[in-house]
Amino acid sequence: MNEDKELIELVLKGDAQAAELLFKRYEPRLLRASLSFLGGPSPESGDMVQDTFLVALSFLKQQGLGEPLYPWLRQICVRLCYARRRGQGPILICLDDDLERYMRKMDIERVRSEVPEVQKRQKLGLLREMIKPLDTDNRQIIQLRNVNGMTYTQVSRILDISKESVTVRLARARRQIRASGAESPGGSKKRSLSEEFGPAKGKP
Numbered sequence: 001m002n003e004d005k006e007l008i009e010l011v012l013k014g015d016a017q018a019a020e021l022l023f024k025r026y027e028p029r030l031l032r033a034s035l036s037f038l039g040g041p042s043p044e045s046g047d048m049v050q051d052t053f054l055v056a057l058s059f060l061k062q063q064g065l066g067e068p069l070y071p072w073l074r075q076i077c078v079r080l081c082y083a084r085r086r087g088q089g090p091i092l093i094c095l096d097d098d099l100e101r102y103m104r105k106m107d108i109e110r111v112r113s114e115v116p117e118v119q120k121r122q123k124l125g126l127l128r129e130m131i132k133p134l135d136t137d138n139r140q141i142i143q144l145r146n147v148n149g150m151t152y153t154q155v156s157r158i159l160d161i162s163k164e165s166v167t168v169r170l171a172r173a174r175r176q177i178r179a180s181g182a183e184s185p186g187g188s189k190k191r192s193l194s195e196e197f198g199p200a201k202g203k204p
Contacts, residue, residue, distance in 0.1 A: 004069050012061055019171075020164040023053050026070060030077050037081040043151050044084065050152045050167050052077040057171040098130070098177050131173075133180060138173035145170060 007025075010018035027049055034045040055076050056063075063072060124147060131142045144155045145166070152163040159166070 005066075008060060008063075008069075011057070016165070016168045019053075019057070019168050020162065023050075023164045023167065026073055029070060030073060033074050033077050034081055037078055038084070043153070046163075047152050048077060048080050048084065050163055051080055053164075053167050054170050054174075055080070057167070058174065098174060130177065134173060134176055137169065138176050141166065141169045142173050 004022070004025075007018045007022045011022060030049045030052055031045060034048045035041060038045055038048070052073055056073055063069070127142070127147055131139045131147075134142070141155070141159075144150050144158060145152070150158070152166050155166045156163045161169075
């Protein structure tokens, strides 16, 4: 627990190496959870684990240094796997909050179609517009993973970096997306990613 606390403090200060160490510490256990939930080995099992860390980095500050980390990480992982089994595209799930925020900022009507493929096409179109103002490196990592739909392994090979570094760079890109504009008034009634994956209030 103390080792986690020290690593988390470093991660919150922007230490990418500490983030990679934290990922590697919990990756084997989360991979077993992902494999179990998805019903066996598949390329998506590992990606669900990396997406777990991507979501966790957004809410790590809220989690609290004294709270056990693994149960929270496992909860995120299982929810992502469950969303995948419901047929939602895993590559876009992690960006739902950012897309909702972008639509409010640009006064764009929410994606209303119930057809998964139509939803995916509409969201990808919005995503392409949303990442245009990003720095080159941030735009590239989102383009490869979220627009082109590459796995973490494929992205890591193209960029010649580790999968953990891919996650760290994706988190950095998301921070730029969120810093690019303030929240617009109003908001969506849809359950947000922060409500879905943020630290639980009270008992789970």
